[in-house]
Amino acid sequence: xxxxxxxxxxxxxxEEPVHxxxxxxxxxxxxxxxxxxxxxxxxxEYVIHGLTSNVNNRMASxxxxxxxxxxTLILHRATLRDAAVYxxxxxxxxxxxxxxxxxxxxxIP
Amino acid sequence: xxxxxxxxxxKVAKRGQDVALRCDPISGHVSLFWYxxxxxxxxxxxxxxxxxxxxxxxGLPSDRFFAERPEGSVSTLKIQRTQQEDSAVYxxxxxxGTGGKNEQFFGPGTRLTVx
Numbered sequence: 457x458x459x460x461x462x463x464x465x466x467x468x469x470x471e472e473p474v475h476x477x478x479x480x481x482x483x484x485x486x487x488x489x490x491x492x493x494x495x496x497x498x499x500x501e502y503v504i505h506g507l508t509s510n511v512n513n514r515m516a517s518x519x520x521x522x523x524x525x526x527x528t529l530i531l532h533r534a535t536l537r538d539a540a541v542y543x544x545x546x547x548x549x550x551x552x553x554x555x556x557x558x559x560x561x562x563x564i565p
Numbered sequence: 566x567x568x569x570x571x572x573x574x575x576k577v578a579k580r581g582q583d584v585a586l587r588c589d590p591i592s593g594h595v596s597l598f599w600y601x602x603x604x605x606x607x608x609x610x611x612x613x614x615x616x617x618x619x620x621x622x623x624g625l626p627s628d629r630f631f632a633e634r635p636e637g638s639v640s641t642l643k644i645q646r647t648q649q650e651d652s653a654v655y656x657x658x659x660x661x662g663t664g665g666k667n668e669q670f671f672g673p674g675t676r677l678t679v680x
Contacts, residue, residue: 488665499569499606499656499671507666545608552621553598554605559583 460544465560468494476529476559478544483524488547489556491518491529494538494558503529539563567591569672571657577678578647586642586675590659597640599632600656606654614640615663623647647679 463478468474480489488507491501496529504511504518505528511518517530531538570589578584587633590597596615600608601624613621616637625632629648644651654676658669671679 479672486665489669492669499658499673500669505666505668541607552610552613553600553608553669554622555600555609557607561639 457540459554460546460556462544462556462559463543464557465562467562467564468531469564470536471533472544474531474534474538474561476531476542476544476561477526479526480544480546481525485548488529489520489524490545490547491516492543492545492555493538494543497562500555503542534561534563535565536565547551567586567630568657568668569657571573571655571672573675573676574673575676575678577680580649581646583643583645583679584647586644586655588640588642588657588659588672590638590640590657591661591670592638594609594659594661594662594670595666596663596669598658599640599642600622600658602654602674603658604653611642611655644677647677649679652677678680 488505491503492503493503494500504513506518519528533548541558541560543555545553570623572587576656599611602608612632614634617634629645631643654674656674658671660667660669
């Protein structure tokens with residue numbers, strides 16, 4: 457199963473954009489790229505997903521490299537409520553999500 | 566609309582006791598997943614159900630762990646003869662479909678502490 461690589465931690469100032477990178481060099485053609493985040497003492501929460509094209513929703517944007525070997529989650533204006541662990545996950549038509557250790561985002565007021 | 570619920574939220578067990586953790590998925594969701602999350606780690610897959618069928622149990626760490634979803638709705642994760650290394654948060658998630666594009670909806674988790 458394809459795995460992902462993310463920085464352990466990142467910091468951002470409040471109200472500034474945040475770019476969270478993810479490398480997935482062994483991605484296959486059928487793997488969707490999912491992003492989830494987990495706030496302290498809560499279950500993970502869906503953020504966004506995509507296959508080949510860039511995606512936007514009310515929470516974030518997902519930029520996918522042309523070769524699909526990397527992607528970037530973009531939070532356009534970080535707020536204190538965005539402080540969480542962000543997980544980049546690949547999923548084909550299978551049963552398992554491999555979360556890894558994610559990126560812990562700190563938002564500085 | 567109700568999300569995924571789990572009960573109990575917290576469970577303390579003495580080593581050797583059996584425990585049962587319950588998951589109520591979103592109504593109509595076909596897929597149901599169980600994960601184990603140790604402190605400071607990401608969730609790790611345990612098992613997967615499609616309706617009532619347990620299609621993947623490759624993540625269950627030992628034969629002390631057993632999961633069921635007899636009517637394709639509520640699921641129970643049972644741990645027999647609990648050990649200290651079983652202490653973790655157990656997360657349940659449901660999904661409306663089976664394909665890779667379907668998002669998972671997670672419950673709040675059950676924090677199990679084995680003394």
